[in-house]
Structures are given as C-alpha cells and as structure tokens.
Amino acid sequence: MVKELIDAAMKRTPCDLLFKGGRVPNLFTMEYEEIDVAVKNGVIVGMGSGYEATEIIECAGKALVPGFIEGHMHVESTNMVPRNLAAVLSPLGTTTVMPDPHEIANTCGMEGVRFMERESRDLPIDFYYGAPSCVPATSYETPREPLDAKDIKTLLDEGTCAHLGEMMNFPGVINCDENTLAKLEASKGKVITGHAPGVIGEELSAYIIAGPSSDHECFMAEGALEKLRRGMYVMIRQGFTARNLSTLAPLVKDNPYVCTRCMAVSDDLAPEFIAERGHLNGCMKELMAEGIRPLAALRMVTLTPAEYFGLGDRGAIAPGRIADIVMLDSVEECNVLKVWKRGKLVAENGSLVEPITPPVISKKLPGVGVMPKMPSPDDLKVKAPAGDAMMNVIGTVSEQVLTRTLTMEPTVSEGYVVADAARGIAKMAVVEKNQGTGRTAIGFIKGFGLVKGAIASSVAHDAHNFSCVGMDDVSMSTAFAALAKIGGGLVVALGDEVLAEVEYPVGGLMSVRPIDEILKESEKLKAAREELGCTNGSAFMQLAFMSLSVIPELKLTDQGYFDILNGGPKPLFVK
C-alpha cells in the first residue's frame, strides 16, 4: 500500500528499519552522502534525519550500497538449481539476476524454462529470466524441442520471462532469416539482449537495427567502443570460461560516461569459481584493481543494469526503491558484511540468516527420466575405411573452447579405428537423449589428455546430449550407461567400473545438492580423472564445448561432425 509508505516517509508512522550513520554512495550524482536511510515494508521511504524505526542499524564507518544486479548469466552452468544458487550468491551481495535459461530450454523445452522460473520464486534474489532466443543453437544440434517466435511470445506474455535472452544467431539476423526476425518481432517492447562476438561495422548496424541493445561478447576494447558509440550497452564479462574485464576496463577508466553504459556480468559461473572469487563483489574488486573509480565500478553492477533492464524500482538507494541494501566495510575494499533483500536481513558475514528450503525436484521434470537405450561397446566400434583414407580429428586447444580441424591417419586395430594414447587420440561419441532417439555419432579428438578409460557428461553445449571421450569402447559404454542411470551428470569409468559419478538430475544440467557437496563431488571426480592418467584439469569443461556448433572449428554433435566455418556437416573419413 503506497499510503503506508507515504505515511512512514512523512514520519506519521514509525519505519521498520533505520540505517544510521552509514556512508551512502549516490549513483546519480556520483558522490558520497553521510545520510540515514529509513525503510518501511521493504521499500526505502526516507533519507535524512529524524526518522523513528522499530529497528536501528548502526552503520558508522560502513558503506551502504544497493544490492548487486547480475545482467547476464546462466544458472545451469553453476550446476546448482536456483534456490541453491541463491543461497550462495545472496551472502555475496547479489539481490537480482537476469539468467538466460537456454541450457535447460534445450534439454527440457518450454517446461524447463517454466520450471526454472517457478523454482526461483520467494528467494532472497529476484530472478528475471530471458526468453531463450536460440534453441537450438543451430540445426545441427538436437534439442528437446525447438523454441520458435510463438513460444518466445508465450514465455514473455505469461510472465515466465521478462526480456529476450541473448540473440546468438547474428548471421540469421543480418541475413534476415525469417524465423529469427520473427523472434525479435515477438519481443518488441521488451529488452532484447545481444550476443555479437566480433561483430562490427555494417553488420553491427544491421544487428542493432533488428533489436538487440546490448552485448556481452566484447573481447577487444576497440569493438566494445564501437558498440558503445552505436548505442549498445556493453556487458563486460568476467566469468569462469571467458574473462574480458582487464581488456575492457580501460574504456571505463578513461571516460566518466562509460560506466553509465557498461555493466559487469558473469555469463558462466562454475561453483569453484564462485567459491574462490565470489560474484559481483569479486568483480568490483577486479574492476577497481584495473584503476576504475570505486563508484563507477559500483554503478556497473547496480544502477546501470537496473536502467538497462528498465527496473526503476532498484539499482540505487533512493526513496521509492526496494530496500535491497548491502553493507560493505567500504566500497574500496568491497567486503560484504550484511545483505538486506526488500528490507529483510538475509545474510551476514558470508552466511544466510535463515537457510533456504532445499529444492524439491520432481522426477517428472520433462526430459529427465525416460532415457534411450545407450550404446553397447559394439555400437561404438568404427570400421576401418578401405584403402588409405585419412580421418578428420577434432584438435583441442589448451584451455580453450575452440578447436582445430586436423587430418590424421587412423590407427587401426583388428579392422577397427581405435583410440591411440601414444598419438594423443581419443574416441568421442555423442548420444541424442533430448528426444530419446539414442542416435549416436562418433568421431576422434586429439589432445584431450586421456590415457585410459572414459569420461562422459550430460553437459554438452548447447543441446546437452550425452557426450563421452574415451580410450576404449567398454569404458565408454560403461560411462554412457552410468549417465543414463543417474539421469544425467558427470561420469568417470574404466572398463566396466564406474570410478566416480555426479548426478545432475535436473535437466541433466544441475545437481540438487548445495555448493559444498558439489565441490566435494568435484574433488572425487578429479581424483578419478587423474586415475585415468588425465592431466587435463579442464577435461569436463572442455568436453562440454566439444558439441557446440557455433564456436569454430570442428565439433561433434549427435548428427556427426559439424564444420562451423563452412556451416555444414563433415565426414569422418576423407579420401
């Protein structure tokens, strides 16, 4: 009731909370104020002296800042369900996130997106989901069901989603692909977020004209500057897999206006990355370490994302805005002491004040439960080609998600092409499980670092079918079978024995466990992986990108090899 708020603002009735004596950065004028802040019914109602309140919070020597707002991330890549993620991010000062649920949209379709939104209610963090704009990423990947313009409109109209998620299909946009333009048209009037790596010049103009108004794929200062100049908001990404912060920081440092058009985002956050670095609080520290002024860094994770997403009810400590307030030792140090969500203390000294109810995940989550038949060792055999044919091999690049296309002589044993540890070649297989066909594609990969056994995963961007890299067919078959049994996850197998496994029952992407247990499981997995002689610390992460048909050069999906640069399939063998 606005009347209750006005009465409290006018001091006719006492407030609920009074933050006394704190140092409050003002993000409109970019200066500090020493001012009391009064809160009623979860809303900031007054700033100044003379307020009475049920609870007084002494803030002398502390800074009070708005709750942090994450402009772009994927919940699924944290391997946590929303409520477990909220339990981790809330004590770090995050109060609002804008997730794009396109991973679960691939594995579970519309119901997956709705599930995420439902699971995100009544938490100390507000989740505003983007409608997944590119499911599937390309027609060479197989999602549970493709999402078309009508689906996008449904998600936006029914309130499941608040904006359009990253429009990755920039070739589709600039080439006027009908379905792609229809999705943008369906999102008219909503914020349309972009994804435009390396897109500049006339292509950038064409892309902007179609609707996207931000980009989180800037990896060069020059390209980011061009996007800013053309009116885009730039999301400076600092995540687990891609880190652009130090490259782009000079843009913000050298021009006071840029912090009003740039935000800092995470994109992909792995549990160990959060545990080590924090979330936007860590990001702020990194921005300041690059020489960005503290208030500019703060604006980039508060008011600027609020403005971009049209959320006039947050992003600043000001009358009428919700009381998402973070107490820091100082903006400069950025250590989160306490966090209030809508005026309720939710975290203190890095811990939640009240635990969040654990997730109740139904077995009926679409896409999980009914599994196709997994391949037997025989199904994974590759007959040697006649004559002296060469074979195409995915060439991994250390610590990178992109690959090279290699042409190598096959290693043949008993009439079959096999993995060859001596030459660094492993076999890779992908089994389609989203639609339950069990279609299996097989290829070879070099430089993965495996000596024996197999590792398999249900995290395989963007369609997230089951993928496996192994040195022998029995280990691979064991790994696939284990994956199917646990409904998705990560598996390490040797021969017919499963050495370690982690369950991701939620869409094959997320655990139901909290971060501590996930980190422990991760340790076990690491030990098992090392037992296989695999020294590649990023093995699972790298495997997750070996099917992604939008990052060059050669990838393997359930439909076979896909050659990104030529935009088409590629055979295993070449004459």
Next chain:
Amino acid sequence: MVKELIDAAMKRTPCDLLFKGGRVPNLFTMEYEEIDVAVKNGVIVGMGSGYEATEIIECAGKALVPGFIEGHMHVESTNMVPRNLAAVLSPLGTTTVMPDPHEIANTCGMEGVRFMERESRDLPIDFYYGAPSCVPATSYETPREPLDAKDIKTLLDEGTCAHLGEMMNFPGVINCDENTLAKLEASKGKVITGHAPGVIGEELSAYIIAGPSSDHECFMAEGALEKLRRGMYVMIRQGFTARNLSTLAPLVKDNPYVCTRCMAVSDDLAPEFIAERGHLNGCMKELMAEGIRPLAALRMVTLTPAEYFGLGDRGAIAPGRIADIVMLDSVEECNVLKVWKRGKLVAENGSLVEPITPPVISKKLPGVGVMPKMPSPDDLKVKAPAGDAMMNVIGTVSEQVLTRTLTMEPTVSEGYVVADAARGIAKMAVVEKNQGTGRTAIGFIKGFGLVKGAIASSVAHDAHNFSCVGMDDVSMSTAFAALAKIGGGLVVALGDEVLAEVEYPVGGLMSVRPIDEILKESEKLKAAREELGCTNGSAFMQLAFMSLSVIPELKLTDQGYFDILNGGPKPLFVK
C-alpha cells in the same frame, strides 16, 4: 519493414540519404566522430564509409546532431494550435515535444485533449501528450469537467496520452488524497512527470514514492541537487514566465554525470519569446553561455529526455533510431541550418521546406460556441458595505505571477464600491463559462496599471474562465460581451467601444492564425492597451495568473476570492 532496413545497412540495397563528412557528436561516449550517416525509410541504418544513397548531403564543416526533444511544455501557452506551433518550432531543430494539455483539458475536457492529439498528427514534430493530472487545479476553480483517475486511464489506454502530465497536487500526494493517489495508480508503468516547487526532505521522499520521477519547478540549485540525489530527473526550465537556467546551470557544469539526469525544458513559451529567443536551440546557447560543455548541453535536449521518456528510438544519431537530424554550423554556435524529420528534409535556413496545411478547426470544438449570458454593467456593481468595513484587495507584484493580500478602504461612489485610478485600484471580475453558468465573482486589484477602460481575457489559469480588469462597469461589460462574441481571446475596451481584440476560438486559448499574424495582433493589442494609459507591459500575462488558485497569495476565481496560504475562500469585505 525491418528487412529493408537490414538490407540497406548491409549495403545490399542503396540507402535514401547519405550525410557525408559531417562532425557527429556521440552522446553515449561524449566525443565527436567524423563519420558518414546513412538513412533508409526514415531510419538511421549505417554509420561509416562505403554507403551508396539516392541523395548525398555534403556536411563538411558542419555538425550533425539529433533532433531536439522538449521534455515539458504547454502548447496552449503559445496561443498556437499544434500545427502552427510545429511550423515555428520545426525550423528551430525541434523534432519531438512532450506537451501537457491541461489548459484545454480545463476548458474542453477529455474532448479537448483528444482534439490536441488529433491535431498533432502527421507533422514534422512528434507530440507525445501527458495526461492532465490536475483538472481542476483546486476545487476553487471551475473546469468544463473534472478529470478523474478513470479518465486518466482512458487517455493512456486509448493512446491519446503517453505519460502522466505534471502532478501539481503535491499536497494531495503527500497527504494521501484518495483521488490523487488513484490517478498515480492509474498511470503505473508509464512515466509520471512531477511538479514540486520547493518540495524537499521528507515531503520530497513521500512525493517520489507515489510515482513522480521528474520535476521542472526547481528554482534553487540546492533543491535541484536534492532531487537529483533522490533519483529524480531535473528539468531545467527556461520559459517565458519562469527562468531557472542560470541558477541551475552550475549543477551541470560542475559534475559530468548530471547532464545524464537533467534536461532543459520550456514549460510556457509565448510567441514573442519564441520569435526572439528560438526554442531549444536558444536554450542550448544559454546553457553554453553558462559554461556548460557543448556536448553536455546537447545531451540535455536530446538523449537525456529520450531516455527519461523511454523513447529508445531517438535522442541520438545511431543505427536503428529514427533519422531526426539537425545540421548545425557547429554545436558551439548552435545555428540551425537544416532539419530532417524521419529522414525527410523539413526545414532549411529557418523556414519550412513545405508549408504545413493550415488548421481546420471545427466550430464544434467542445466548450467553445455556447456562451452564458455576460454581465451587464449593473451586474458588475458592488454595493458599498455598511459601516466602516475594509476590503480585501489583490496586490500585484511587478512582473510576477504571485500576489499579496492587501486590506484597503473601499472607494465609494453613489453607494457603490468603485475602481480608483488615483489609488491604483481596479475592479476585477471572473465569469464562469466552462460549464456555461455565467456565475460572476467580483474583487479588486491594486497595481495593475490601468487608468481607464478594461482588458479581458479567456486565458486565466488554470480553469480559463473569462476574466477582466477594468476601471468602470461599462467598459468591463463591453469587454466581456466582446469576449463571448469571439468565443474567447483577448479584448481591450473603453466605454462601449472595443479598441482591439484577438480571437482564440480554440478552447478560448489558441488562435488559428500563424505566428506572424499573432505577433501583429499582439502589437495592435499593445497600442490599444497603451491608449488606456496602461503602462504595464505584462498586463495580459499578469491577468492570466490572477485566477490561478495554486500560486500565493490572493486570487479571484469564478467562485470568489481564494486565499492560497489558508487554502480557502476569502470574503471581499472585512469588518
């Protein structure tokens, strides 16, 4: 069709226009670019080299800036109908205005507002009307019909209005007046513009909580800074009747961020003021003369108002935005050379390229046509009070719209209280015509500068009933009768002769004539006024505010004297 725009952006098809070699201020990064600008179908589609176009515009040595956006004004106070006003403002570089039609809403109700919107279509300026939030201004004024929350919602829903017009009733807001809060509630999700003179501290917080997010009534730097800090946009007003620019300019000059939260607006523009000073082009010159950096001044009349009103399609020269482009000699000099609206050249060297079709104003405009019976000289007589009663007199303040309350001895002649030139006292009368009752209130006014005869006007804020100041009852009766005959306007009368008159047939507020004729009529009126010995150059302007029941101290409406400070009626005579 977005496809046509994308094809032009990608250079697959030629553009319509190419602006070559201009200096283009970039308002996102606040720097200049030397860059070509390509336009297709009225939209900016490309920036850079290599574009082909049907028409090349050489811009070497010139600056190209976005069309100017007026954040707050009243069309009615220019005495021109929208299309005649557009003819004047378009050559000055204005391409978008946000008028609040509350004057015509008072005299003609909902139909008046709809009339304004209809009359504003297909012009070289886009008009986005605010729904009038305060009709009547107070219950002591008599409009055609009061506008309630339902009416506001109707105007917004049907698209007649785009935002809520200035919420002047701040006492109603902070005191939780039900109808006032209902109007704000009805505007939820739309921009709510404010009007909060001198409102600070807890009252400001309460006001902001209720919805208003901007203010154009800042007259002190300190108050404006407080509003900025609390998250409001500040509209720096520089109009005919109120000028705050030099007082507020230091705020913008001393802090680079403030130009992103401040705009420059006009509020009231008189024809002679436009003729002399220009519009936002003149405003920019004045901002720069105060030491504000040219690009900051430019942002205040382009990108900042566009951002505030959520118009992502304009406010900058950038791909995807409409081609509202102004060619200046330079931003520093700010002389408007040419103006394009949606890619069409509409003005050049101060003149329209094609004349705008003259207005066709129906006689059926509501509120105009059926007039009550006007008072006879006898009706205007004031019987002298018994005994030695004193009388309340409106005390004018030179060049101001506020007044003082004077208590004076009445001048009595033949049993009636009369005007007295020797003592500087004139009679004032207001006749209710909006509802056609003809109710007449009479008072006295000091310092108006009239020696003989009478002047009458149908411009009398905010209700705009007929008002007249005169030295004898016959002149006053003549003036009222003339006013009724012409359906509203301005009249100068002496005895039974009309010395000069100007017709405002449109709601009693606007002429159907173009600015040149209005200025000529204004000269005739001036000559007639001087014939009456009236040296007060602001006589008609001052008269227009003598009924306004929201500016202190004493005013006369059709309901009688109204004492603003005490918020109630006041008798003519005091014991």
